Amino acid sequence: MAAYPEIVKSSKIVYEGPIFSVETQDVALYNDKKAKRDIVRHVPAIAVLAFVDDDHIILEKQWRATINDFILEIPAGKLDARDFDEPQHAVIRELNEELRMSASSIERALGFFETVGFSDAYMYLYVARDLKPIAENKQLPRDLGETMDLVTLSFDELKSLFDSGNLNDQKTITAFLYWNYLRG
Structure with a gap:
């Protein structure tokens, strides 16, 4: 039909x-x-595959009320009025707010609908490289109640989480699969 x-x-x-x-x-x-x-x-959102080097990325372990648990995920955030014409602005802001880093290289990788069965939520995935710490006086405030532990993982460590079913955040899975694609 x-x-x-x-x-x-x-x-x-x-x-x-x-x-x-x-x-x-x-x-x-x-x-x-x-x-x-x-x-x-x-509202649309961005997510960032933040490379420390070719074999390591930074993830966040943070509490998510929706699942009543912690989850390991890549940095992400909503677009706001400043970003709708240029989602890369949100990437710069989220890297600052969440990782306390800036990136010399930011490239859009892909975009995807998150849950088309009931939502129009759309996310842009970016790749950030050449990360550098941001001075404390230039750091943006985090969202109210936002706390996280930053975790640096290698490709093999992330692959192990993926293979064991312990990587369960959609944007992070998508980023891992994209990273795997980049590695050829």
């Missing part, structure tokens, strides 16, 4: 928060039946 688009007949924002909103839609299907869709509208 061929794929057909749905036609939105009506939509309404039922929740609006600082990071996302929830929209409910009434849609017409290809066969003239009707359905409802709930969509999480999320």
Whole structure:
């Protein structure tokens, strides 16, 4: 069977928060039946594969209330009004806020939808190289309540986490697979 688009007949924002909103839609299907869709509208975000050298990256171990646990992940953050035309600005800010580093080289690697089954959340993956510490008086404040342990891992250590199923953050898995692709 061929794929057909749905036609939105009506939509309404039922929740609006600082990071996302929830929209409910009434849609017409290809066969003239009707359905409802709930969509999480999320601001775009960036994530950074931050290289210490060709064989090591920096990750963060941080608490995530959504899973009620710590998770190991690459640095990431939301775009805001300053960044929408240039996501690289968010990369520079997040490297400063989270890693307390700057990078001489920042390149966009790819972009992906995070969870298309219910959300329009889109993330840009960047590669940052030639990291240098930022002087304390130039460091940006972290988000309220944001704490993290920084962890430097080699490719082989990250591969071991991946192989054992202990690398379970989507953006970090995507970054690892991209890193693996770069290594040929």
